[in-house]
Amino acid sequence: ILNVEQSPQSLHVQEGDSTNFTCSFPSSNFYALHWYRWETAKSPEALFVMTLNGDEKKKGRISATLNTKEGYSYLYIKGSQPEDSATYLCAFPGSYNQGGKLIFGQGTELSVKP
Amino acid sequence: ETGVTQSPTHLIKTRGQQVTLRCSSQSGHNTVSWYQQALGQGPQFIFQYYREEENGRGNFPPRFSGLQFPNYSSELNVNALELDDSALYLCASSLRTGRVAGYTFGSGTRLTVV
Numbered sequence: 001i002l003n004v005e006q007s008p009q010s011l012h013v014q015e016g017d018s019t020n021f022t023c024s025f026p027s028s029n030f031y032a033l034h035w036y037r038w039e040t041a042k043s044p045e046a047l048f049v050m051t052l053n054g055d056e057k058k059k060g061r062i063s064a065t066l067n068t069k070e071g072y073s074y075l076y077i078k079g080s081q082p083e084d085s086a087t088y089l090c091a092f093p094g095s096y097n098q099g100g101k102l103i104f105g106q107g108t109e110l111s112v113k114p
Numbered sequence: 115e116t117g118v119t120q121s122p123t124h125l126i127k128t129r130g131q132q133v134t135l136r137c138s139s140q141s142g143h144n145t146v147s148w149y150q151q152a153l154g155q156g157p158q159f160i161f162q163y164y165r166e167e168e169n170g171r172g173n174f175p176p177r178f179s180g181l182q183f184p185n186y187s188s189e190l191n192v193n194a195l196e197l198d199d200s201a202l203y204l205c206a207s208s209l210r211t212g213r214v215a216g217y218t219f220g221s222g223t224r225l226t227v228v
Binding site: 045046051089093094101102103106 | 117118145147149154155156157158159162164169170172204206208213214215216217218219220221222
């Protein structure tokens, strides 16, 4: 059974702090890793799809790195703002014969206080 | 370009009843996936439809069924509702299937079974 773990479960930071959190996934048969940002009462929003070991992707103040050999990805937020408050989900695709199944972690809930 | 629309947004049903949830996919997308998110967990894959055919199924009983229509909109039907079916149901559409496909999510239908 594939397991995707995220840590920490929740994080409270002050505006201006930089923060990071972790997604751990099975390192064997890696294909891709997805990151989503989900604000309360809105739709999950795709941030990144990462496929290459050592890959680093950036979107504004948010960036992500990938280590497929050891099975983890970090998401960094530089200079957190209150509007960054959301749940950040990572997802690992199922095997090729499982359709487009994504296996999600339980998420990291980020709260940024002004 | 419209996003993914789900209806209704909230629903209360009695145990044993049947429910139908609806999803309009993003314009141009031919693939729809359904997820269930119970409290405190990440979304769990129910199934995916690609060009009106089921393209993968998660670990859900047969009383969870679906349809995709020629316009690529979709329905999720749940028969014989149980209390544990209370959850947020998310629909996601994409241009194609596959493990690196980018998904656009709706904001979900909150189902409460009493």
